[in-house]
Amino acid sequence: MTNLEKFFTALNTLRANTECTVNGDIVTEDNFNNNIQWTTGVDGEMAITVPSCPHSELTWTAVKAEMDKL
Amino acid sequence: MTLTTINLAALGDTINLGTEVTGTLPTGNGGTGSTATTFVNAATNVTGTLATTNGGTGATSFTPGKLLQVQNFTTTTSITTTSTSFAATILTDQITPSATSSKILIFINGGRSSYQTGQSEGVQSLYVSVGGGGYSEVVSMMESHVNGGTNGYGKPATAFNYLHSPNTTSTLDYKVYIKTNTNGYVINSNNARICMSLMEIAA
Numbered sequence A: 001m002t003n004l005e006k007f008f009t010a011l012n013t014l015r016a017n018t019e020c021t022v023n024g025d026i027v028t029e030d031n032f033n034n035n036i037q038w039t040t041g042v043d044g045e046m047a048i049t050v051p052s053c054p055h056s057e058l059t060w061t062a063v064k065a066e067m068d069k070l
Numbered sequence B: 001m002t003l004t005t006i007n008l009a010a011l012g013d014t015i016n017l018g019t020e021v022t023g024t025l026p027t028g029n030g031g032t033g034s035t036a037t038t039f040v041n042a043a044t045n046v047t048g049t050l051a052t053t054n055g056g057t058g059a060t061s062f063t064p065g066k067l068l069q070v071q072n073f074t075t076t077t078s079i080t081t082t083s084t085s086f087a088a089t090i091l092t093d094q095i096t097p098s099a100t101s102s103k104i105l106i107f108i109n110g111g112r113s114s115y116q117t118g119q120s121e122g123v124q125s126l127y128v129s130v131g132g133g134g135y136s137e138v139v140s141m142m143e144s145h146v147n148g149g150t151n152g153y154g155k156p157a158t159a160f161n162y163l164h165s166p167n168t169t170s171t172l173d174y175k176v177y178i179k180t181n182t183n184g185y186v187i188n189s190n191n192a193r194i195c196m197s198l199m200e201i202a203a
Helices: A003-014 A029-034 A060-069
Strands: A020-023 A036-043 A046-050 B067-075 B079-081 B087-095 B103-110 B114-116 B120-130 B135-146 B158-164 B172-180 B184-186 B194-201
Touching: A003 A020, A003 A060, A003 B114, A020 A046, A020 B087, A029 A036, A029 A060, A036 B087, A046 B087, B067 B087, B079 B087, B079 B172, B087 B194, B103 B172, B114 B120, B120 B158, B120 B184, B135 B158, B135 B172, B172 B184, B172 B194
Parallel strands: none
Antiparallel strands: A020 A036, A020 B079, A036 A046, B067 B194, B079 B184, B087 B172, B103 B158, B103 B194, B114 B184, B120 B135, B120 B172
């Protein structure tokens, strides 16, 4: 299982149907903070995105703990 | 009898080459075979059409080339989305047309689509920002149903060409947007390489 597979599985476990776009890998907290655009809404056909995670349950600590179980 | 040599030493005299030598030096002796004493300055005195029989083209003017500039972006970074509405990717490149009549020939090729946490049906679309403004869709690029290879589906690469007529000389920022119907949709997995090339074509 790759890091990205672990990341998205962890995301589903902690908060199902979370929408985001990931450029690159998610291995470190730095990756978590810089490689993800989180979708918070829709404007027409386009996603409204923010660079910082808007979901309180999705901290790096929690995501990493779930990834480490896999 | 033919005179072939002059023994100057025996004559005790000299020959002034600058004033006293005339005629044609044969090419076999390192000359040009020419008797001309004046020459054409090709840099300043040649105009008109050089005939094709003389190695020219017969043309009196030339049309400039149509390909004015090329921009290119390439990456091996994986790009994944779980967004069900179009989200921006890092697959982007910029070009500034030199004339409003120019067209932009766009190539986006390569990569390896895939999925995360289950098969997905992804869509790629090309967006553009003109002069730093907001992004709007140029054209839908492709839809692909990606899974592990069952049911006849696989993990297709992106293969997209498009001729855009932007009608502007402002900077154009082309960017690929992607979305999924469910699960994660990947357009560049396993360190595959995907490229965007932009070519300005004159009218």
